[in-house]
Amino acid sequence: MAYTVGTYLAERFAQIGLKHHFAVAGDYNLVLLDQLLMNPGTEQVYCSNELNCGFAAEGYARANGAAAAVVTFSVGALSALNAIGGAYAENLPVILVSGAPNSNDHGSGHILHHTIGTSDYGYQLRIAKELTCAAVSIISAEDAPEKIDHAIRTALREKKPAYIEIACNVSAQPCRAPGPISAVINEPASDADTLAAAVKAVATFIEGKQKPVILVGSKLRAAGAEQAAIRLADALGCCVATMGAAKSFFPEDHANYVGTFWGSASSPHVYDIFNWADSVIALGCIFNDYSTEGWTAWPKGANMVNADKDSTIVGDAAFNSVHLRDVLDGVAQYFAGKAKKDATMVEYRRIGGGTAAVTPENVAKDAKLTREHIQRTLQSIVTSETTIFGETGDSWFNVSRTRLPRGARVEYEMQWGHIGWSVPAMFGYAVGQPERRNILMVGDGSFQLTAQEVGQMTRRKLPVIIFLINNAGYTIEVEIHDGPYNNIKNWNYAAVIEGFNAQDGHGKGLRATTMDELDDAVKTALAHKDGPVLIECVIPRDDCTSELISWGRHVATANGRPPAK
Ligand code: TPU
Ligand code: MG
DSSP, X not given: OXXXXXXXXXXXXXXXXXXXXXXXXXXXXXXXXXXXXXXXXXXXXXXXXXXXXXXXXXXXXXXXXXXXXXXXXXXXXXXXXXXXXXXXXXXXXXXXXXXXXXXGGTXXXXXXXXXXSSSOOTHHHHHHHHHSSEEEEEOOSTTHHHHHHHHHHHHHHHTSOEEEEEETTTTTSEEOOOOOTHHHHOOOOXXXXXXXXXXXXXXXXXXXXXXXXXXXXXXXXXXXXXXXXXXXXXXXOOOEEEEGGGTTSSOTTSTTEEEEEBTBTSSTTHHHHHHHOSEEEEESOOOOTTTTTTTTSOOXXXXXXXXXXXXXXXXXXXXXXXXHHHHHHHHHHHHTTSOOOOHHHHHHHHTTTXXXXXXXXXXXXXXXXXXXXXXXXXXXXXOTTEEEEEOTTHHHHHHHHOOOOTTOEEEOOTTTOOTTTHHXXXXXXXXXXXXXXXXXXXXXXXXXXXXXXXXXHHHTTOOOEEEEEEOSSOHHHHHHOOSGGGOOOOOOHHHHHHHHHTTTOOOEEEEESXXXXXXXXXXXXXXXXXXXXEXXXXXXXXXXXXXXXXXXXXXXXXXXXOOOO
C-alpha cells in the first residue's frame, strides 16, 4: 500500500486547504511528524509550547477556515486542550492530533511515561470528547481512514474542533488510499420544507413590525452567512449593529451599519436605537454575561427572531436543519422590491447617529502618552488589508472604537476569553495570511502568559505590529474588582523581543512614553518587513476607555448577585 496512516492524514490536511499544520515534538508523535513531513502540500510549523500550538491553530483557522495542531500525549495534549475548548467556544474547526501509547501497551497493565501513572490511557480521549464534536482513537491502520474522515468531516460541518489520537507505532503502518475529498467537505442542504416554513415565519414576523433592527453575532462567519446578512440588510434598510465579539463581520462602510451594540459600552446612539426598536433580528448571536453587560442589555422575548447557523427560532416556533444563509436569502427575496422597513435608520439619523465628526487631538506632541493617542494611532494605520487581534482587557474596547474600511478584519476571542490567546493566535493567523497588515493589541498582563510565541514570529520573519499596552496591571480586573492580585511584575518588554533575536532574528522592541515616541515607533514598525515589531506603550494604570469602566461596573454587579433563596 502506498499510503500510511500518517500520510493519509497529511493528504486530507492538504485536501482541506491546510497549507500549514502546527506542531510540538514529543516521542509519541515523532514518527507521525515524519509522515506528515512527506506531504509537500502541508508545511510543518513549530510552536514553543502546546497551549500556544493550539492557539496558533485557532488563529490559523480564523485566517484559513480550518487548522490542525499535532502534539504529544498528555503533557502536550492536556495543554493544547485549553485552546481546543477555546476553538469550541469560538466555532473554529481545529483538528487536534495527539500521539498516543504504542498499541501493544493499551490494556497491558504497563505504566508509561507522560501519563498519570495508571495503566488506563483512555483518560485523554474521554477528556477530549467533552471539548470536541468528534474524538477518535486510532490503534490500528484498518479503521484509520474511517475514523480520520469522521473527525475531519464533523469538524468542518459543525465548525467545531475534533480530536484524533494515533498510537505511536501505528502512524507509519500501511493504510488504504483516501477517496474523493467531497465526501469530507460536502455539507447537507437545508431541509426544503423547513426552509420554506422558516422563511415564511420570519417574513411574517417582520411584516408585523414597524421598527426592526438587525443584530449580527459572532457565529455569522461560522454559519457562512456574512454575504447573506448584507443582502438582508439591503432588502430591509433597517439599522444593523454588530455585537462586541462580531466586529468586522458586517461591513462598517455599509449605509445601514450603526456600530457596536453592547449596552452602555455601545457605539454612540446604538443603545438608544435598540431601546426604541420594536423587534430584533439576531443573526448568530451569543448572549452571555459579558456580551449582555451582566444581563442588563439582553434582547429577548417575543419580539425577536433568533436565527442561528442551522436553526431559526421565531416566537414559539423552531426550525431546524436550515442554514442561516438560506433563511436570510429567502427573507431578503421576499422583501426585495417591497417598501423598506427603515424606520430605525430614519430615527437613528434624527437623533444624530452617524454624524459625529472626529474631534482633533489638542495636546503637545511631547506630552505623556495616553490611551487615546494609542487608539488614534491604531486608527491611522488601519487599511483594507489590515487584521487586528484585540486581546481581553481594554484592548477589546480600543479595538472596538476603531472604524474599519471595507476589507479590514478584527479578531476577538470573547466567548472563551483566555488572556494570552492573541499572541499565538496572531502568529497562526499571520502564517496563514502573511501578506496582510497584521496588528496585535495586547495588555501587559495578557502578554506575560504567551510572550514566547513572538519568538516564532521572529523565526518566520513575520512583520506583525504589536501594541503592548503597559498600564502596570490587570486594568480590566481593576474595573471589575480591585485588589493586590491585579498588580503584575513589570518587564522590559522591548528587551524581551530583542532577546528572541539571538544570532539570526530581526524582531524589534521599542518603547513609547510620549506621543512623539509612539509616532516615531509606528513609522519604524511600518517600514520593518523581516520580523515583528513590539511597541511598549506606557500609560497610567487608570487611563482606560469609558466603555471599560461602565461595562466593568455592570459585570461586577452581576457577579455579586446574592444566592437565590
Ligand atoms: O488592558 P488590561 O490592563 O485590562 O489588560 P491586561 O494587562 O492584559 O490584563 C488582563 C487581565 C485579565 C485577567 C487576569 N483579564 N482577565 N483575566 C482573568 C483570566 C485569567 N486567566 C486566564 C487564562 N484568562 C483570563 N481571562
Ligand atoms: Mg494591563
